[in-house]
Amino acid sequence: MPVLGLDIGSRTVDAVWLEDGQIVHAVVLDSGFDPQAIAASLVSQRPHDAMVATGYGRHHARDAFGAQVVTEIKAYALGARSLFPDAAAVLDIGGQDTKSIALDHFGRVADFEMNDKCAAGTGKFLEVMSRALGFTLKEMAEAAAGASDGISISSMCTVFAESEVCGLVHKGADRSRIARGLHSSIASRTLASLSRVGAEGPLVFAGGVARNRAMVDLIREGFSGEVVVPAEAQLVGALGAALSAARSPDE
């Protein structure tokens, strides 16, 4: 029977069923307003031998259906390493936080950093900014990727940056260049965090924002080593949880 890995995040709930080291099934669902109910529906969807939950809803999953728990840090490290066995670092820009993880030679977490409690520099931040710019997320990323240079945004606080962006739009500034500027400032913050933990390439860029082409380009440009983006960027956490379920002796 397969093992189940659940990543209960603020934007999506992801599930991976793993058997003999192979993904046999995977699901990504919107968290909506009741992520726990969504997690519960996934748990009962298919049989499993063991289950590990990660993400901010992990403790709930432990209390509600007896899942073991690992942090997103460890789950991303495991997941990234199984997709790219020589990965030396992981970057995850998710809905509500950003994690920079440096791995040691054996793939264990050597050091990590998470952004502060605010949304600055996360998927949530990009969402708010795209609305202020009148773009969809996808359009904003395309626009940013296409712009030759960016208009710099002085604040990274979601609230201040939003009013700054609105002000620029009203003044008739080029929306693509604003989008580019927003992406650049997130990228430079992220790169600084990667360097603080001593991250080296190959770096696995995972999480929802890894599907944003402009962001990937900017991280590639600024990072000293190789940057790889897994096709299953959003599933890395759930995969890591499943791998840890496959390992865990009990249950």
Place this chain on the structure above:
Amino acid sequence: MGDPNETYGEMWQDLGMNLRAHCALLDAIPKMYQSAYLSQENRPDGMSYFDFVVSEIHGLRIKELMDHKAAGGKVVGTFCLYVPEEIIRALGAIDVGLCAGAEWGYNEVEKILPRNTCALIKSFVGFKLDRVCPYVESADLVIGETTCDGKKKAYEIFGEMAPVYIMELPQMKRPEDFTLWRSEIDRLVARLEDLTGKKLTLENLKAATRDVNAKREALQRLNGARKASPVPISGKDALLASQVAFYDDVSRFTEMVNKIADELEARIAAGEGVAPANAPRVLVTGSPMAIPNWKLHDVIEKAGAVVVAEEMCTGSRYFDTLTDETPETLEGMLDAIAHKYLGINCACFTPNEGRMDDVVRMAEEYGAQGVIHYALQFCTPYQMEARGVEKASREAGLPVLRIDTDYSMEDIGQLQTRVEAFVEMLAD
């Protein structure tokens, strides 16, 4: 126990407290205590004393203070480890620590203090503004000190509401700083003699020093037991003992802590612990954790690690060194006291290399595998010094996690994730 207001309401009223607000505060503590303390398994039996102390935190102990005052004694409130309790005790006064570890009255506080003031200062001002702390209300004199800028300025404001006396603390430890500090001790003696109407003598100072040293020795024993693996007492319980040391009756506290130490030593002999022997061991260092601030220890220990030592004012800085009891003159005793206190490694001093050495040495002695640096948000001395602690620890091969937080529960999810990930890292 019945309704505390029935038992102690009159006493609180006499102290001029705001009974309604106080009720809300008293309601909050048992819940926190239940979740952090009573839910722990296999606690040493002796901890029941502390369960009792916490349940009577604003009751029985305050009653004792009131009885002491009725008999002509004085109560002196302090905020810093540097204020020599030997002297207060020698003059027959009772010393109570007033640092506050719970968020209270911030709406009012933020009208008079900047929002970016550390939680400890905001809270003690909030407690005073709202008149909910019977320790503050029973103090005949509050002794402040020139440590961090936040406290210095807060005492000016506090002084509008209560009698405050300020000691000038040097910021460096050169011979001329010692001279200043030594003269400040003389000034303090004069002020306290004036307050109590008693004279400081070699005899009463020696006796008080013996008592306070005995209290420190008891804490040394209790904490020494944490070097064992498996560890016989949780970090939370040990922290509580350090917190209570600041306001409990000295002789009773010493006796009770020694009893717990006996029990812990028996546990060690039997190989018994509160956590599995392979639980990751963590040293916590940084800003003080005033009662009932158990937030970080609770998160760490619920993540499956154990805190084996605190390099902080509610920890080793309080009990690690004793005051020399051998001088045979009053002057000599006061010199010894000045030396003892100037030996404390607080981040308000520069340089403060001694603290880095303490962290690394203690990590080794207590078998800690990782260091968690704890700073209250907006506590510039400790937030800035975190860098030095991190550097020294890493050089000694110790992973470090830096936590900047306050008393609120807003960041608890993020805190749990970071601490759990750190614990996973230590366990791997």
